[in-house]
Amino acid sequence: MRLRALGLLLAATVMSPLAAAAPLPKPAPLAAIAAQARIPFEQFTLANGLRVIVSTDRSVPVVATSIWYHVGSKDEPAGKTGFAHLFEHLMFYGSENVPGGIFPHLEAMGATDWNGTTWYDRTNYFETVPTPALERVLFLESDRMGHLLGAVSQQTLDRQRGVVMNEKRQGDNAPYGLVQYAEADALFPADHPYHHSTIGSMDDLGHASLEDVRGWFRSHYGPNNAVLVLAGDIDAPTARRLAQKYFGDIPRGPDPAPVPVSVPSLPAPRAETLYDQVATTRLYREWVVPGWAAPDTVPLDLFGSVLGGLASSRFDDQLVRRDKLAVGASASLESQEKVGIFRIQVDLAPGADASVVNRRIDAILADLIAKGPSQDELARAVTREVSSRLFALESVGGFSGRAVTLAQGAVFAGDPGFYARQLQAYAAATPESVRAAAARWLTRPAYALTVAPGPRPPAEQAKATQDDADKPGAAAAAAQPAASGAAPAAKPARPLPAVGDIVALTYPTIQRARLSNGIPIVFAQRGPLPLTRVVLSFDAGHAADPRAALGTDALMLNLLDQGTTTRSAGDLAADEERYGISIDSGASMDRSLITLAGLSANLAGGLDLLADVTLNPSFADLERVRVQQLTGIKAELADPSGLASRTLPGLIYGDTAYGVPPSGSGDPAAVAKLGKADLEAFKARWVRPDKATIFVVSDRPLAEVQPLLETRFGGWRAAAAPAGAKDLSRPVPAPRNRIVLLDRPGSPQSVIVAGQVLAQDGTDELLALRAANEALGGSITSRLSTDLRETRNWSYGVASGISDYVGRVPFKLVAPVQTDKTGPALKAALDDMTALLGSAPITEDEREKVVASNVRALPGALATAGDILAAMQKNDRLKRPDDYYVHLAGRYRALTAAEMQAALKGALRPGELLWLVVGDAATVRPQLEALGLPVETATPTAR
Structure with missing residues (x-):
């Protein structure tokens, strides 16, 4: 790679107006550093078209699996927006041989870094599991690829439709949450594949039929439209055997027709203003540019770094530090497969004139396009890129690790090693190539959006509510067998592979x-x-x-x-x-x-x-x-x-x-x-x-x-002033069981938070209490999450937890819920807690799930240097021994359901919880008053 020349540039210095600093040592040659950003891999393709990529790394006994389907929201026809994302949800909730859904199995295997995501061009599922659980996870992934439709019922569809609608409300309800829709409308023609958001519209989601989603699956989720990456404690011969065993019998699907995509340009500059409940005015400037693997993508990315990506960028130096017109300013390239968006984003400082700032943006941009970056700026941008990629490669899986890097290259460029070609392109970039790419694409008409503080307009996200119990025909849908309607007949049952013995945790000597x-x-x-x-x-x-x-x-x-x-x-x-x-x-x-x-x-x-x-x-x-x-x-x-x-x-x-x-x-x-x-x-x-x-x-x-x-x-000496001392012993106020309502008019969602100060300190032994909380609200299969997200479909996500403070720790529950279900959701959460502490205590099954999850998750949870660093600090802060995690598996295994129940019952007092609700008081207050708790409406304050 052509990195040697850039390495020589790193010794360049910039004169400071301050007193001269001591000289710094010369940085190491960049070429030698970049050479270590390597991912060894092998690949093969099954007869049904499934492409399998294997990267071996024996340093930790875990394997990351990442399966990418080459389908996303750009592939959705008119009237069916949001289908790709809706199907991502459906694929977590049961296949023909995994009727209870995949979540309980992921937790029982000790999976870490697991999730599923959908974007414009792909849908991916990923998890990192201990090596003995690899066959189980491959079974799960293959079952939802080849044996799904027999388990997709109307009830499942309706429930996940409700969850997705609440996910949409939650995102849209955030400050600047409506920007994505304005951008898409302005930048892309109505018939362009990238015109609509991945989350889709409420109307299209509401009208999705069972046959619609089945047809979507049949068209796009065959093995010939997928890539499977296995990275970590595995070799190619083992991967070939297991891939054939679990995926080999899945028939090919139709070959999806390529979606034609243009890179549109605005005929003239377009400027709009959007009002929202935001803290400061934000200015956007945007252009559509070529996609992820295009030749100009790397130089445009480097141009964005110099303009507003580096901490030393032109925007930071001039708009933020020198002129003090902005409190934050950035420029970046968001790349999709076929197109990208080059985006400038500037948050105005109080009192700054937007027109003045817009002119300064124009001037800084024009100057950089005219003259290009300096050699030193470019070298710094490339060095930061190489460094960030090395840190990403610490992880075998997750959102940005080795498995994702290989999968993305295979899906978007046909080459798992495309990351290396990208690094070569970064190395080969010159100030002129960066300048020329910017001149080609960023001198075209721009879309300028101003988001200013003000009343938020009625938004599409507030339209629909979801309550299966109130829907006509809901009872009939609930009574349908799993393989109802047009679903294919289920194939003979496939046995679920066992999870092998988990090896002892490999933890470094401290x-x-x-x-x-x-x-x-x-x-x-x-x-x-x-x-x-x-x-x-x-x-x-x-x-x-x-x-x-x-x-x-x-x-x-x-x-x-x-x-x-x-x-x-x-x-x-x-x-x-x-x-x-x-x-x-x-x-x-x-x-x-x-x-x-x-x-x-x-x-x-x-x-x-x-x-x-x-x-x-x-x-x-x-x-x-x-x-x-x-x-x-x-x-x-x-x-x-x-x-x-x-x-x-x-x-x-x-x-x-x-x-x-x-x-x-x-x-x-x-x-x-x-x-x-x-x-x-x-x-x-x-x-x-x-x-x-x-x-x-x-x-x-x-x-x-x-x-x-x-x-x-070593020569640092303490100041003469006495050292500070914290007083963590002051008594907290006596708890008062009540609801405090903070009015946020027009909110389509309410945020429910419950809190209580426990009697325990963080330095106490809280293992049983934290384990018990996982059954209550600490996991996606917990009682609170299952009730409010899956059964009632009133929330996208519910969680409870106990903080790691040194002194007295708080219990906290967080539940964003749709506005019209705020009161019932609060009551349901309270009922769930009360039942767990009384009539429905922790079961042996719940105890086994929590223990298995935590024991098996240890290798993945402590797989990277960053994980180890966090663990070291936590042990020191909470006065634990350095080898605390070495013995943790045995302590989990020794836990009983009775001990977990006693720990939770001895700590949590539902009748003393403080409930805080942020939402539209006019709609929410009558619901809360019906619960019989005192309701205080408060005005949000700064402190």
Whole structure:
């Protein structure tokens, strides 16, 4: 690959107006780094046309399966929008030999990283399973490919139609949720395959018949229209045998006719304004460009990085940092198979004039098209691309791992190794090739959309409601046999393969050391990719915020990488990009974090930057970052889920350390007043060596990493100010069982949240309690999810959980539901909890499912370096031993249903829950008042 020349560019520097920084070491040659982004694979095709791709990696005893069907929403005819996505749902809910659906089996196998997704060009299903479960998962995938229709009944269709409708409401109800429809209408002609959204229309979903969906399946889901990828602990001969065993007897389907797709251009510029319940005005600028495998895709992607993708981009440098006209600005390429959308997105700063910002966008864009990027900008963009791909390849499966990379290349380009050709194209790009591609496509007429705060117009997503019990003929549909109507006769039953014995978890040896100033190091060596992650963890977090100045910790952390005494924010961003590293900061409720993730070959230079950010922040850009944080708070208040999340802690924790928004963004009145001295004082008390622990996961040994850390942080001394101390012992308010209603007029969905502070601390042993919660609401097959999502179809997703706080932990339930079912949904959730704690306790089957799921999931849950790093931090924070996960399987196996029941009953008190509802009060309040609980209607507030 032609990466050698770009490697030479990385030594280039940009002059800073600040005092000269110490020179950084020269970055490693990019060519050598890129050469490690390899995915070995073999492939073969069965007689029925199923293409199978195998990538062997024995480092962890798991196998990722990813099956891609070459069908998506672009293949839907008029009047049948949303069918591809609807069918994605149907394929999870039972086939002829798996009548109960696939979810219970995935959980019982310990599947991780599993899901199904639909987009314009493909539908995919993926899961990562422990190696002994591979035959079971291949059976499940083959059964829904070749033995599905006998299990698709009218009742199944109606139920999943309701779930999909609520998924649509949930997405459309979010701020900017209606933008996708405006974009599609403006950019594509009405008869264009990409004109309609993948989620479809309520009318088309409502009119989908049983024969419609069966016909859709027969036309598109044959093995000859699919690719199966197996990545991980498997070899090609084994894959061939198993693929033939489970998929070989499935007959070919019809060969789908290619859908002709043009790359349309607007005849003239088009500008529109859409009003929505949003925090700030957002400007979009969009063009339709060629698709995923087209020659101009890579240069357009690089152009987007330089314009608005890198932290050092033209937009960030000029619109955000210099002119302060925007709180955020980006440019990116969204690629589909046949077309792409090049999108500019700018969130205006308070008081900024949209017309002024639009002119600045035009000027910056025109200048970059006219002159092209610099060699240094291009080199940084390519380095960031290579680094991000290496991190993606850590995982064998999931949304972006090796299996997905191979499948996408096979489906969209006919070549599983297309990723390597893409890397070659990135390496071969020149400033002129990038400029020329942008000139070809981005000088055409653009679609300009402005989304401004204001009353949201009535939307299509609010039309339909779904309640099978009220539908004519519902009783008859429910009584139908599974293979009713036009379904084919079921073939002879296929036996379900057993899941083999799960091998013991392979967990790295955790090493501990100290710097000369006493800072502990917690270290794990993990390869094979040449990557290192470092976390500086401080015993602070949102709970350390002063009660009168909530948001101090977040503002301080947000400013760390926005300039030091020797480097501006732009200088820092450019240096990070040259090294292929990312430095970030953030916080949880109990810890404040400064992190580094990047290429091990450039670790020395990366640690120099990490030390500069940690030890020498200038806080010079306070006003700009303050505006960004205040705008973020407004965005939380504009989003129904964000509003609920901000409001609940104060209602259940009161004025205690945990009674603060979990985002940490704080109180806008307090954030507006914070000065540089406040931030420096807070940092001196909390971000200091005597409150720090350094966590590292690297392919390099501790003996190599520790001296690098010692050089940068060993001489760090604590400030003279006393260290901060959190008070987690303050009593929380006595619980009051009531409903608090926050009015959000016009919402097609209500967000129901229930909360309660438990008596237990996070450092207590909560294994039985967390296991019991999985039966209640912690999994997709839990009682709450089954009831509200699957049986009643009132919600797209329901979940309950117990947070990992150090002090007293909260129980929280979240259920977005359609507006007309808000009251009944709340009652159903309460009834489910009450029954579980009383008349219908945890069953032995539920206990076995929870135990099997957690034991078998351990290899997949701890498969990547990032997983190990998170586990190390959690063990340290909750005062667990370093080998906690090594013994976890045995502790799960020893759990009894009675212990789980006792743990839940001893912790959860449904009669003391605080219920918070965000929704349209005019519609929702009468439903809530009928429940017999006190109802308080509150006005959303910033704090």
